[in-house]
Amino acid sequence: MKIATWNVNSLGVRLPQVLDWLAANQPDVLCLQETKLTDDKFTHAEFKEAGYESQWFGQKTYNGVALLSKTPANDIAKNIFGFEDEQTRVIAGTVGDVRVIGAYFPNGQEPGSEKFAYKMKWLDALREWVRSELAKHPKLALLGDFNIAPEDRDVCDPVAWAGQIHCTVEERDHFQKLVGLGLHDAFRLFDQAPKLYSWWDYRMLAFRRNQGLRIDHILVSDALKPRVLACHIDKLPRKNERPSDHAPVVVELS
Numbered sequence: 630m631k632i633a634t635w636n637v638n639s640l641g642v643r644l645p646q647v648l649d650w651l652a653a654n655q656p657d658v659l660c661l662q663e664t665k666l667t668d669d670k671f672t673h674a675e676f677k678e679a680g681y682e683s684q685w686f687g688q689k690t691y692n693g694v695a696l697l698s699k700t701p702a703n704d705i706a707k708n709i710f711g712f713e714d715e716q717t718r719v720i721a722g723t724v725g726d727v728r729v730i731g732a733y734f735p736n737g738q739e740p741g742s743e744k745f746a747y748k749m750k751w752l753d754a755l756r757e758w759v760r761s762e763l764a765k766h767p768k769l770a771l772l773g774d775f776n777i778a779p780e781d782r783d784v785c786d787p788v789a790w791a792g793q794i795h796c797t798v799e800e801r802d803h804f805q806k807l808v809g810l811g812l813h814d815a816f817r818l819f820d821q822a823p824k825l826y827s828w829w830d831y832r833m834l835a836f837r838r839n840q841g842l843r844i845d846h847i848l849v850s851d852a853l854k855p856r857v858l859a860c861h862i863d864k865l866p867r868k869n870e871r872p873s874d875h876a877p878v879v880v881e882l883s
Contacts, residue, residue: 660729770880
């Protein structure tokens, strides 16, 4: 079973690239973030033609998430249960025997801002909801754009990024608290080459110079960990014309 996540930074712009990637890689599940489409504009027909069932949760201009799967997803949930939020950030469904939670974590703007405070509250609520989901669904994967670089090795220049958004002590503490629920960073279950990132700014030739961050993640539960065969970041779509600033992350399960 192959499960992937990709912040496409506007599905309206990137749909042909997503369809090409699906055809080339054939994941069983793909979670999308930043679709930036209202529900009535979601491209479910195009995905159906490509062999994928769709669940989506969107809004105009910002945010928006979707769950694509070769077999229908069941028990769909949207956003964090019990947490009032006008922003469309979470979609979950059960595909086969795996509970898949796709999430677009808040950016947070900068430490001390209102958006950072919202991010902290959102992360608190997410952790408690994931705790309850794990109790019901031991085989669980939490994946998406976390907007958190968990360690210095996930950052191109740890000194320059120290204390900056994505790299604050508070954000990294939240990441570790998620791991503490009984989750594992699938990417770090394997020896990986240094300087592997999933996001590069459009500016300053950041991708060409590999000045990026690893902020897109797939966390797997204790019950799924033994089934993880591989996990990698696919940088190829970042070389496309008019690419997303994020690359897909893929985990393979037995």
